[in-house]
Amino acid sequence: MSTLPPRLSVITLGARDIAALRSFYRSLGWPELPASDDGWSAFLLGGVLFALYPLPELAAEAGPGVAAPAGGWSGVTMACNVDTRGQVDTAFTDAVTAGATVVAEPTDRSWGGRSAYIADPEGNRWEIAWAGTAVFDERGALLSFG
Incomplete structure (x- = not known):
């Protein structure tokens, strides 16, 4: 263990x-x-x-002897799951209004949910997603998924 x-x-x-x-x-x-x-x-x-x-500084601490990566997408995504299918579209619009770059417009996915992708000002990718099986607590922490 x-x-x-x-x-x-x-x-x-x-x-x-x-x-x-x-x-x-x-x-x-x-x-x-x-x-x-x-x-x-x-x-x-x-x-x-x-x-x-x-x-x-993060590169020096977490990867001593390794140069900080150049710009561009790192291949990692983060996700913010919302409570309803419709919230994907409104959250996507709000993020773009706040300065996010559109990566992929909201769409229904083959796995049964709905999602969209944005990038922050440095290209970090975020998925805005709704999955009907996701359960959250009162703080928004994910309790179960599927």
């Missing part, structure tokens, strides 16, 4: 321009922690801390 518990506590994005990313995520209405600044910023989202940290 591993002593590493099965939980996700923090997601940290290495940011090229923290000020721009902070501004974008605040414009979505996400609650930023009071201790945040342009050296480190964090948002508490449904029980997971979503953090922004300078990319060169």
Whole structure:
């Protein structure tokens, strides 16, 4: 049995321009922690801390001896699941209005849900999704999926 518990506590994005990313995520209405600044910023989202940290410093800490990656999509997506099928479209529109780049318009998916993809100002991909089997608690934390 591993002593590493099965939980996700923090997601940290290495940011090229923290000020721009902070501004974008605040414009979505996400609650930023009071201790945040342009050296480190964090948002508490449904029980997971979503953090922004300078990319060169994160690369030095998490990958000593490895250069920070160049720009472009990393191949990782994050997702924000919403409560109803229709909320995919409205959340997508709100994100684009806040400055997100359209990656894929809202569409019904073969797996029975609906989703769309956006990119933040540094190209990090977010899926906005609805899955009828997802169950959330009062904080928005995912309790079960399917």
